[in-house]
Amino acid sequence: MEPDAGRGVQGGVRNLNWTVIALIGGLVLLVLLVAYFASRGNADQDKLTSPNVTASSETSRDKLCASSTTYDLIKRDLFRRAAQVRGSDQGAYDQISSSAVVRMENPVMEGEDSSTGAVRCSGSLSLDLPPGVAVVGGRRTLAANVDYSVRQAADGSGPVVLLSNADAIITPLATLSRVAAPAVEPRAVPDDNQTMATEEEEEPAPAPASPTAPEPTRQSSARPSFNCASARTRGEIAVCADAQLAALDRQMAGQYSRAIAGASPEQRAILQRTRDRFLGYRDRCQNNSCIGDAYVGRMREIRDIMNGRWQPPR
Amino acid sequence: MSEAVLETRGLKRSFVQGDVTIEVLRGVDLTVAPGEIVALLGPSGSGKSTLLQAVGLLEGGFQGSIRLAGEEAAQLDDEGRTRLRRELLGFVYQFHHLLPEFTAVENVVLPQMVRGAEPDTATTRAKELLGTLGLSKRLDHRPAKLSGGEQQRVAVARALANKPPLILADEPTGNLDEKTADVVFAEFLQLVRGEGSAALVATHNERIAAKMDRVVRLHEGRLQ
Numbered sequence: 115m116e117p118d119a120g121r122g123v124q125g126g127v128r129n130l131n132w133t134v135i136a137l138i139g140g141l142v143l144l145v146l147l148v149a150y151f152a153s154r155g156n157a158d159q160d161k162l163t164s165p166n167v168t169a170s171s172e173t174s175r176d177k178l179c180a181s182s183t184t185y186d187l188i189k190r191d192l193f194r195r196a197a198q199v200r201g202s203d204q205g206a207y208d209q210i211s212s213s214a215v216v217r218m219e220n221p222v223m224e225g226e227d228s229s230t231g232a233v234r235c236s237g238s239l240s241l242d243l244p245p246g247v248a249v250v251g252g253r254r255t256l257a258a259n260v261d262y263s264v265r266q267a268a269d270g271s272g273p274v275v276l277l278s279n280a281d282a283i284i285t286p287l288a289t290l291s292r293v294a295a296p297a298v299e300p301r302a303v304p305d306d307n308q309t310m311a312t313e314e315e316e317e318p319a320p321a322p323a324s325p326t327a328p329e330p331t332r333q334s335s336a337r338p339s340f341n342c343a344s345a346r347t348r349g350e351i352a353v354c355a356d357a358q359l360a361a362l363d364r365q366m367a368g369q370y371s372r373a374i375a376g377a378s379p380e381q382r383a384i385l386q387r388t389r390d391r392f393l394g395y396r397d398r399c400q401n402n403s404c405i406g407d408a409y410v411g412r413m414r415e416i417r418d419i420m421n422g423r424w425q426p427p428r
Numbered sequence: 429m430s431e432a433v434l435e436t437r438g439l440k441r442s443f444v445q446g447d448v449t450i451e452v453l454r455g456v457d458l459t460v461a462p463g464e465i466v467a468l469l470g471p472s473g474s475g476k477s478t479l480l481q482a483v484g485l486l487e488g489g490f491q492g493s494i495r496l497a498g499e500e501a502a503q504l505d506d507e508g509r510t511r512l513r514r515e516l517l518g519f520v521y522q523f524h525h526l527l528p529e530f531t532a533v534e535n536v537v538l539p540q541m542v543r544g545a546e547p548d549t550a551t552t553r554a555k556e557l558l559g560t561l562g563l564s565k566r567l568d569h570r571p572a573k574l575s576g577g578e579q580q581r582v583a584v585a586r587a588l589a590n591k592p593p594l595i596l597a598d599e600p601t602g603n604l605d606e607k608t609a610d611v612v613f614a615e616f617l618q619l620v621r622g623e624g625s626a627a628l629v630a631t632h633n634e635r636i637a638a639k640m641d642r643v644v645r646l647h648e649g650r651l652q
Binding site: 198199201250251256281282285286289291305312375376394420 | 495
């Protein structure tokens with residue numbers, strides 16, 4: 115028995131050894147696997163680590179370039195500086211400012227000043243004046259490619275904006291004056307080409323007004339550039355029923371006429387080609403807000419065509 | 429003798445670049461009488477533009493006195509400097525700096541309306557000036573449609589539109605070929621004299637400088 119028992123014991127030990135070796139081997143393999151994956155992954159990957167924080171704060175800073183607060187500060191600065199250039203009453207300019215609209219196309223964060231924390235931005239700035247006032251040449255839209263920086267005020271009072279390269283807006287804005295209500299004689303005969311005439315009629319020159327005291331917007335008597343007696347499409351009827359849309363129509367028609375007058379043959383072809391698309395879009399609008407946006411977009415499009423920045427819609 | 433339209437005393441300006449301080453103007457004393465046309469001559473980098481920036485009240489950071497038509501301007505705040513620029517000065521730069529979206533006549537109307545002129549009056553004056561400079565048929569052209577010489581003529585008309593007592597010109601024909609530069613500069617002088625304005629004209633060109641009433645040379649930050 116002994117030898118058998120001994121063999122049995124020896125066999126058990128041998129079996130146990132193999133089991134232990136297999137277990138130890140498995141553990142070692144497991145440890146190696148854990149170590150391998152641990153070395154590949156970031157130990158802090160569940161935390162908001164610096165790259166993530168950087169990306170997040172960059173996004174946040176990027177938003178500074180395109181925030182409504184920034185745009186409002188830019189608008190105020192434009193009017194403040196225009197009033198200063200003119201030596202005019204700031205209050206009168208402030209009144210107009212509240213009704214004016216600024217738009218920024220392609221706002222881009224250019225960089226950051228580490229010493230001041232200011233974010234440097236650039237973009238194509240447009241200022242749309244409210245109906246009832248205009249600058250030299252009867253214009254109500256001014257545009258410039260501007261640079262601006264945004265930083266938090268040292269006293270914690272909020273963001274501060276520093277605007278540069280805006281003379282193409284500020285100088286004309288310093289000529290701001292009130293314009294008389296447009297007087298358009300109704301046409302006796304409805305014109306089949308009425309819709310096209312919307313953009314082709316020249317805006318009458320603004321009546322001379324006191325340049326020293328800009329007055330608040332007066333919209334009640336605004337009329338569109340075309341004869342409302344022959345308005346037929348949904349867009350035309352809506353424009354005739356709303357003084358603000360009518361003013362936008364006149365503004366756009368004047369811009370279009372001036373653009374056509376100064377356009378190269380290629381630009382003229384694009385202006386005319388895109389006109390039909392705009393009118394079709396406007397007439398499909400279901401509300402005045404859509405129509406207003408269509409006019410603002412069309413004015414931007416005309417400007418882009420004339421500045422060589424227009425690209426065909428995809 | 430009537431009061432000088434421009435008088436600087438001990439005008440200094442230095443710039444710091446790293447550890448180095450560069451003294452560009454080291455005490456400039458300059459007087460320009462009403463109607464006098466003065467050439468400010470000096471090589472590139474001698475500080476001519478810096479001096480024009482100072483007397484044009486376009487930059488701060490200067491030491492010394494700047495009197496424009498008798499008013500001490502060096503210490504004025506932003507608003508005060510803007511007022512003096514508007515009332516007393518006209519500028520012509522090497523590059524025209526016309527507003528690209530406005531026609532030639534509108535570019536000349538603009539400064540007048542900024543000063544409160546009625547649009548009709550300003551337009552008449554603009555057409556008259558541009559006509560004198562041979563641009564009657566280019567009134568409604570935008571700057572991009574004008575030649576370099578024509579653009580600079582419009583810039584000259586714009587500077588003179590408000591009949592300022594003093595024109596500051598920084599290489600006003602420096603961007604033009606020699607032949608066009610001579611023609612435009614002759615027209616510029618004739619117009620400035622005709623309007624009775626004084627002018628301080630920065631140039632590095634001895635030949636152009638010789639056409640003016642007086643030449644002052646900027647050398648090592650001082651006038652000679």
